[in-house]
Amino acid sequence: MEEYQAQMKALSEKLLGIMFKSLGLAQDDIKWLHSKTNHHPPQAVLQLNSYPACPDPAHAMGLAPHTDSSLITLLHQSSNATGLQISGDGGNLWIPVNPIPGALTVNVGDLMHIATNGRFKTALHRAVVNRTRHRVSMAYFYGTPQEVKISPPMKLVDVDHPLLYQPVTWKEYLDAKGKYFNRALEFIKCEALFIADRCRQL
Numbered sequence: 001m002e003e004y005q006a007q008m009k010a011l012s013e014k015l016l017g018i019m020f021k022s023l024g025l026a027q028d029d030i031k032w033l034h035s036k037t038n039h040h041p042p043q044a045v046l047q048l049n050s051y052p053a054c055p056d057p058a059h060a061m062g063l064a065p066h067t068d069s070s071l072i073t074l075l076h077q078s079s080n081a082t083g084l085q086i087s088g089d090g091g092n093l094w095i096p097v098n099p100i101p102g103a104l105t106v107n108v109g110d111l112m113h114i115a116t117n118g119r120f121k122t123a124l125h126r127a128v129v130n131r132t133r134h135r136v137s138m139a140y141f142y143g144t145p146q147e148v149k150i151s152p153p154m155k156l157v158d159v160d161h162p163l164l165y166q167p168v169t170w171k172e173y174l175d176a177k178g179k180y181f182n183r184a185l186e187f188i189k190c191e192a193l194f195i196a197d198r199c200r201q202l
């Protein structure tokens, strides 16, 4: 398990580096991301999910529609059963994300949505139970260091892209998520007054 987590951590950092670079950001813009040079390294959680088979999947709960609260999630799903589904339209249409042997699924999470000012969009997904097969999955949630207030680099904020969310730590965000669940992002949205105030400070 420790070795798996170490590998997932390295992969998360690599992927995030590539994703931020794709937005034109340099290493200096995302200093908090580099755990080797950071006093307080980014935090991560490993979660194991088990979904017993159910002959009537429509009447069983797998994992309800949600977005992950991480920056990114690296998901391993057992290759013998389907169950993960993603929605691009707020939960009307669900598209299966079937397992590919040897491949991981990468979810963009809420913190990445906040940290990139909405350039990378958090992914709404759910897990439904399989009719005949027991399914397991292993989710590695990669987040930010404990004390970091997540806020996009100023290069991603301008008049065409006003600041969308108030700066929050992962802990503060998880508290909001616990209270407001799928509406947590909405809850930390900048009010017009807050945006005007921040813009004056830029």
Ligand SMILES: O=C(O)CCC(=O)C(=O)O
Binding pocket: 047, 049, 063, 068, 075, 077, 083, 084, 125, 126, 127, 136, 137, 139
């Ligand atoms: O089991 C799955 O495929 C999804 C798991 C998941 O979304 C989660 O643990 O947050």
Ligand SMILES: [Fe+2]
Binding pocket: 066, 067, 068, 125
């Ligand atoms: Fe998830």
